[in-house]
Amino acid sequence: DGGITQSPKYLFRKEGQNVTLSCEQNLNHDAMYWYRQDPGQGLRLIYYSQIVNDFQKGDIAEGYSVSREKKESFPLTVTSAQKNPTAFYLCASSRGWTGELFFGEGSRLTVL
């Protein structure tokens, strides 16, 4: 089945540690995105990538980093510079600049 796989589903981190969230898609989509979801705030765009080896900052990129070495993969690193990292993180993909986004199941990060 085609889709987006995010891992891990739940992650706990101590303050000051970096953590990497995995996102893999087999939909052959060019575009991939990372969103952060907090209660009552909707989805906020962290980073996006339209093609391999290229990515752009979204609205809340500070404290995060990404890479796009393969079309299928778009990992997100939450660094220790992110002031409030506890959130639900969602990876998505699309064929292009459309609103038809396909989402993964999400990764819930909790900083202890």
Next chain:
Amino acid sequence: QKEVEQDPGPLSVPEGAIVSLNCTYSNSAFQYFMWYRQYSRKGPELLMYTYSSGNKEDGRFTAQVDKSSKYISLFIRDSQPSDSATYLCAMNSPYDKVIFGPGTSLSVIP
């Protein structure tokens, strides 16, 4: 003013009721309008996708777009307990990022 506004609810209705969910927006450049459904602790899934103004129907779901009023709606007929979820409106202009509303939490009571 936020770009996309949506009443967060929660909205609670009895099974079989007609549900109306709404969003307003400020950017007149938006041309693509979407509704996503998100079950608890899951990723959103695309429910309806419309271009420009007008109506689109898919089974029990109808999406309406009124660009002159900058207002979009999602109607759910004969609501079912399985419709209990958070509904996110979303929109974008051509070749630009998607902007999401904060979502409305819906509970359909058997």
